[in-house]
Amino acid sequence: MTTAAPAPPVGTVLIVSASMGAGHDAVAAELARRLAAIGARAETVDVLALLPLRLGALMRWWYRGVMLRAPWLYALVYRVFFVSRRAPSTSPLTVVAAAGLARVVRRLRPSVVVPVFHVAAQAAGHLRARGRLAVPSVVVLTDFAVHRLWLHPGNDRYLCPDAATALAVTAAVGRPAFRCAPIVRPGFAAPGAGVPGPGAPGVRAGAADVRARIGLRDGDRIVLVCAGSWGVGRVAETARTLARSGRYAPVVLCGRNERLRRRLGRLLGGAGAGAALGWRDDLAGLLASAYALVDNAAGLTCREAFAAGVPVVTYRPIAGHGGDGVLAMARAGVSVHARRRADLLRALDRLEPGLPGRAALTARAAALFTTAPAESLLLPGLPLPGDAVPRPCAPAP
Structure with a gap:
């Protein structure tokens, strides 16, 4: 008589979002709901709230104002700092955001960290690369077009909306990238x-x-x-x-x-x-x-x-x-x-x-x-759904 293998342990998932508009927070909320349904404890934090001196609120105020009144200015900032080949590989806010995230990680002791915003992805990758984050960081990309500030080689894997994005991510940072289904409410x-x-x-x-x-x-x-x-x-x-x-x-x-x-x-x-x-x-x-x-x-x-x-x-x-x-x-x-x-x-x-x-x-x-749901690709010990995503998307040789 054989006994079934024990279910893998399900721990706390720390989702790191950002109150920039409503989309990132909506994705975080739906992902948390799904994780709770399979027995995981999901905690969500706003990366803007982790910044000192109300820098997060200032960022949100500036971005909203520019998008409403001077979108040409944001277009310039985006081209220079987000997608230019000469742009810095990390955000100037990475270190301060990482310090705040490290405090939350020490308090909650999660099994995995899941950034759903680019500054959060930078912060988690920074901590992971320096040995200050002992658990995996899995970035959920909420955009089809991925700019460089989403990408940090310290992150363990990326969940992407389509194969083309996954290939581009792996080519850029050398980390595994999987396709996953869009995260929307049922x-x-x-x-x-x-x-x-x-x-x-x-x-x-x-x-x-x-x-x-x-x-x-x-x-x-x-x-x-x-x-x-x-x-x-x-x-x-x-x-x-x-x-x-x-x-x-x-x-x-x-x-x-x-x-x-x-x-x-x-x-x-x-x-x-x-x-x-x-x-x-x-x-x-x-x-x-x-x-x-x-x-x-x-x-x-x-x-x-x-x-x-x-x-x-x-x-x-x-x-x-x-x-x-x-x-x-x-x-x-x-x-x-x-x-x-x-x-x-x-x-x-x-x-x-x-x-x-x-x-x-x-x-x-x-x-x-029809591809794998994001929650099935997050938790350590859970098997990957091989019929939907058989392997990470790798760059062409």
Whole structure:
């Protein structure tokens, strides 16, 4: 008689996020929920809170202000410090962030550290390379386009959105990189979208109910326009283009930018051509009723649209990582990048239900969810799901 092998020990997972917008924290929260479901204790810290002298709050204030009022400045900073070949290999904040992270590690004694933000990845890699972090550091990349400040050879492994990103990471730092499925809440999964796991009950209202709730007419084709949690980018121009076409009703997700919501509300609501919404907790229902999503940052909302089976068109990307991200998603074949106004309308017209272009695009996006879930690649002792990710992606010889 044989006995089953004992289950591997499950310890504390320390997730290191950043309150820069809402995407990183949303990924951290969903990952923590999944880990708790398999018996792990998950703790989440904000790397900005680990910086002394309120430097984290200052960074957030500066970044938000620049993205709203002077995006050209962030584009310059990004090119010089994030992607230039002459850029420093580590952030100036790495050492101070690492000191704060070391204190948290001593207190919580985790089994693994999981950064989901680039400064956090730098800090964990710094500690690991210097022997000050005794447990593995596994970086979860939340961007398709990975700039150099995500990368530190001290980290043990990287979890990436697609094979191309994984190859680039391993080539850059020589560390194992695995593909993993996007980390989105289960309520976004659409029946028939090819995404495993049932949707959360009660989150999907009928299309007619959604239209009535946001003041649109029955039969309007809803195109969600995402501006992120801070309401950034040239989304007013996008909304105007869609409304004037007469074919689409733009519904702009303005996040917590009340000034933008009021301005677009007057522009769209007065003409009965669309709507401007503030922060929403019912995004799954809105996506389920949408014809398409128009996005400008390649962030978490795109992954949620992928899960919902909603095609994604990117247009007028925000400065810096936004531009690189939308191009990387288009190269991966999971979205369409429209460079000009006519391209935007042409791309949307080609996404009619029943046309092969829509089916192919949503199928490629849904295929992202057939790879290993991130939580299965984190904990020491848990076997890797060999059918989904048989080996780390390695650079070509």
